Amino acid sequence: MGIILILAPISVAIGLAGLAAFWWTLRNGQYDDPAGDAARILMDDSDNQIH
Amino acid sequence: MALTYDLGRAPDLSAFLRKDKDGTANLDLLVKGARCAACMSKIETAIAGLPDVAAARLNLTEGRLSVRFGGARGDAGRVIDTLDKLGYPATPFDPAKAMEAHDKESRRLILALAVAGFGAGNAMMFSVPVWAGLFGQELGPATRSVMLWLSAIVATPCALYAGLPFFESAWRSLKAGRANMDVPISIGVILTLFISFVETFLNGRDAYFDAAVSLLFLLLIGRWLDHRLRARARSAAADLLALQAPAATVLGTDGLERIKPLSEVAVGDRILVRPGERIPVDGFVEDGVSELDNALLTGETTPVDLRPGDTCRAGSVNLTGQLRILAIARSEDSAVAAIARLVEAGAQTKSLYVRLADKAASIYVPVIHSMAALTLFGGLAYGLGPRESLLRAAALLIITCPCALGLAVPAVQITASARLFRKGVLVKSGAALERLAEVDHVVFDKTGVLTEGRPRLIEAPASAIALAAPLARTSAHPLARALAAQAGPGPRATEVIETAGQGVEGLIEGQRVRLGRASFVGLEGVRAGDTELWFASEDDTPIRFRFSDQLRPDAAQTIADLRSLGLTVEILSGDLEGPVSRAAQTLHVDHWRSGQTPQDKAAAIDELTAQGRKVLMVGDGLNDTAALAKAHAAMAPGGALDASQNAADLVFSGKALSAVADSIRVARAARSRALENFGFSAVYNVGAIPLAMLGFVNPLIAALAMSGSSLVVTLNALRMHGAGKN
Numbered sequence: 001m002g003i004i005l006i007l008a009p010i011s012v013a014i015g016l017a018g019l020a021a022f023w024w025t026l027r028n029g030q031y032d033d034p035a036g037d038a039a040r041i042l043m044d045d046s047d048n049q050i051h
Numbered sequence: 052m053a054l055t056y057d058l059g060r061a062p063d064l065s066a067f068l069r070k071d072k073d074g075t076a077n078l079d080l081l082v083k084g085a086r087c088a089a090c091m092s093k094i095e096t097a098i099a100g101l102p103d104v105a106a107a108r109l110n111l112t113e114g115r116l117s118v119r120f121g122g123a124r125g126d127a128g129r130v131i132d133t134l135d136k137l138g139y140p141a142t143p144f145d146p147a148k149a150m151e152a153h154d155k156e157s158r159r160l161i162l163a164l165a166v167a168g169f170g171a172g173n174a175m176m177f178s179v180p181v182w183a184g185l186f187g188q189e190l191g192p193a194t195r196s197v198m199l200w201l202s203a204i205v206a207t208p209c210a211l212y213a214g215l216p217f218f219e220s221a222w223r224s225l226k227a228g229r230a231n232m233d234v235p236i237s238i239g240v241i242l243t244l245f246i247s248f249v250e251t252f253l254n255g256r257d258a259y260f261d262a263a264v265s266l267l268f269l270l271l272i273g274r275w276l277d278h279r280l281r282a283r284a285r286s287a288a289a290d291l292l293a294l295q296a297p298a299a300t301v302l303g304t305d306g307l308e309r310i311k312p313l314s315e316v317a318v319g320d321r322i323l324v325r326p327g328e329r330i331p332v333d334g335f336v337e338d339g340v341s342e343l344d345n346a347l348l349t350g351e352t353t354p355v356d357l358r359p360g361d362t363c364r365a366g367s368v369n370l371t372g373q374l375r376i377l378a379i380a381r382s383e384d385s386a387v388a389a390i391a392r393l394v395e396a397g398a399q400t401k402s403l404y405v406r407l408a409d410k411a412a413s414i415y416v417p418v419i420h421s422m423a424a425l426t427l428f429g430g431l432a433y434g435l436g437p438r439e440s441l442l443r444a445a446a447l448l449i450i451t452c453p454c455a456l457g458l459a460v461p462a463v464q465i466t467a468s469a470r471l472f473r474k475g476v477l478v479k480s481g482a483a484l485e486r487l488a489e490v491d492h493v494v495f496d497k498t499g500v501l502t503e504g505r506p507r508l509i510e511a512p513a514s515a516i517a518l519a520a521p522l523a524r525t526s527a528h529p530l531a532r533a534l535a536a537q538a539g540p541g542p543r544a545t546e547v548i549e550t551a552g553q554g555v556e557g558l559i560e561g562q563r564v565r566l567g568r569a570s571f572v573g574l575e576g577v578r579a580g581d582t583e584l585w586f587a588s589e590d591d592t593p594i595r596f597r598f599s600d601q602l603r604p605d606a607a608q609t610i611a612d613l614r615s616l617g618l619t620v621e622i623l624s625g626d627l628e629g630p631v632s633r634a635a636q637t638l639h640v641d642h643w644r645s646g647q648t649p650q651d652k653a654a655a656i657d658e659l660t661a662q663g664r665k666v667l668m669v670g671d672g673l674n675d676t677a678a679l680a681k682a683h684a685a686m687a688p689g690g691a692l693d694a695s696q697n698a699a700d701l702v703f704s705g706k707a708l709s710a711v712a713d714s715i716r717v718a719r720a721a722r723s724r725a726l727e728n729f730g731f732s733a734v735y736n737v738g739a740i741p742l743a744m745l746g747f748v749n750p751l752i753a754a755l756a757m758s759g760s761s762l763v764v765t766l767n768a769l770r771m772h773g774a775g776k777n
């Protein structure tokens with residue numbers, strides 16, 4: 001029983017961390033241009049960023 | 052329409068610059084033709100290399116280029132010019148505020164989906180031990196209570212957040228005195244949470260925390276799919292709008308050229324219209340001789356001559372000479388605006404269309420709610436006690452959840468439109484597919500729809516084509532272009548002089564030659580056919596080239612296909628009787644009308660609708676837009692005027708008219724899949740309701756039934772992938 005009380009919050013916290021990471025990627029605009037990002041990885045330089 | 056600029060005196064485009072918070076100028080451009088990594092790198096490097104540009108970034112998915120200048124001012128003309136030289140025509144546009152709001156809505160739905168996913172997974176983690184306890188009774192009461200409370204702590208905030216889109220929509224609908232699908236969803240979720248809390252507190256039998264969140268999770272998938280479908284089409288439509296209202300080159304009193312957004316053009320402004328540009332507002336020609344292409348405005352295939360003193364209408368394309376016109380109407384008062392009002396009226400009647408899912412909801416909501424009420428009051432009357440009766444009513448609301456219903460239509464429609472998208476057809480909304488499936492009569496415009504919309508060489512001596520081609524390549528006139536296209540690439544004539552409305556003259560291998568009207572090559576008294584060109588070298592007899600607007604190669608096949616689908620076909624054209632009757636005869640279409648004005652076409656559609664027909668209008672011109680908006684469903688080819696593409700439900704690109712028949716097949720298949728899904732949901736509910744009433748439903752059964760039914764519906768929707776094949 002005791003171990004559950006420790007592990008359960010930890011597992012929820014890990015889940016929350018995942019949710020927060022997803023929220024960050026969404027805010028960061030990482031889903032705005034999937035086609036461009038797929039192509040950009042092939043380019044040598046990408047220093048002309050506009051956010 | 053690509054704007055073209057002369058080097059050296061690039062006009063002032065500063066109206067399109069957008070100021071950042073820190074005062075630097077930004078420019079947003081729609082770039083056509085950028086499709087690959089190489090294009091992206093070429094464009095970004097070239098633009099970022101311009102002296103006053105700080106950074107440039109291309110959004111490849113949407114074809115948008117954001118340019119940030121170094122200071123508060125920037126030379127937008129040079130950016131566009133550079134892009135043009137790279138081979139990518141670009142247009143400045145103003146990212147509409149509506150679009151941004153729309154994007155916010157999309158993010159909110161995704162976030163709600165993520166939260167619901169998190170909540171469902173983690174609440175389920177605490178529910179599984181409780182479910183396991185249902186069978187073996189191995190769980191001690193204290194542990195069980197802890198699990199339920201943990202489940203409540205995780206699920207409740209998630210359900211409240213993820214449910215917001217539904218709660219808000221339900222509230223709006225209730226305030227308007229109607230009940231949409233979100234009403235039972237909201238009542239179900241809130242009631243379930245409440246009862247689960249009570250049960251947990253009293254250490255009772257069942258708690259449905261995980262069910263409430265997973266219900267929302269499944270529903271949000273459907274909601275998001277539907278939103279995505281509309282968002283894609285809406286962004287396409289917004290791009291078209293942005294393109295449609297580009298700008299006019301206004302000549303200032305100081306003699307300088309200024310590019311002004313159309314809305315700022317005033318009566319009395321002097322406007323410069325270069326060959327290839329569209330007339331921006333109704334005007335009076337002050338200077339210049341040219342020909343006007345009215346094809347998109349009226350459906351006439353032959354160009355009209357224009358001289359100083361003539362009036363020209365907004366929307367037609369200036370073909371050969373540069374014109375200076377005096378604006379006699381503002382953009383919103385121009386001839387186009389009258390048509391725009393007809394379009395609006397049509398769009399309003401369309402918005403009255405009741406979608407399949409809403410029809411289903413109007414049956415579903417009262418049935419389910421009276422069943423739940425029956426369970427509650429029946430239980431009370433039977434002596435079950437308020438707690439058990441309420442629990443059973445809540446279980447009924449949860450297990451008959453409209454997940455399957457909420458997913459049934461969006462899942463089908465997104466697969467159907469993805470399928471059509473691969474065939475080059477853009478579907479603007481789910482409702483459009485539903486309407487298209489109901490169509491029983493097809494009305495075609497002729498020019499640009501049944502025909503290719505541009506002249507093609509049909510009669511000429513073979514040797515003469517090569518002779519005249521070098522001169523034809525130098526002209527932008529549609530007939531000369533058709534001749535050049537027939538000849539293929541090759542040398543160009545030199546020392547070319549183009550006389551607007553007459554023809555071109557130039558040197559080929561030292562010989563002075565002329566290409567143009569009969570009178571231009573010195574033939575008098577020959578009936579001046581507009582769809583012919585004459586070519587003459589200094590002393591030879593002139594040679595005649597005849598052109599005609601050819602039918603699309605698959606037009607006859609498409610019409611046969613449509614007939615085999617049980618549809619009747621009709622042609623409404625603004626063109627003259629001769630060409631229309633010829634086209635109708637070749638295609639074996641008995642019903643056709645020629646010389647139709649935009650109002651005639653709209654009236655014809657109204658007439659058909661009054662007879663109870665469900666009409667699909669396929670048209671491309673400005674003269675079709677009102678009819679497109681009024682028809683039950685509408686399609687426009689990709690080459691159509693932007694206004695027509697906006698009025699249409701579906702836009703097909705490419706040369707194949709067969710897209711029309713294909714789209715109808717896919718729409719019909721989508722409709723049957725959706726109806727099958729509704730049928731399945733009905734059968735499922737007929738089984739589930741008695742179980743819930745009799746109290747046989749526990750949280751495990753609810754979870755299995757909910758996800759099971761959603762899975763079946765989704766799999767059935769995926770069968771769409773095979774639909775619409777011949």
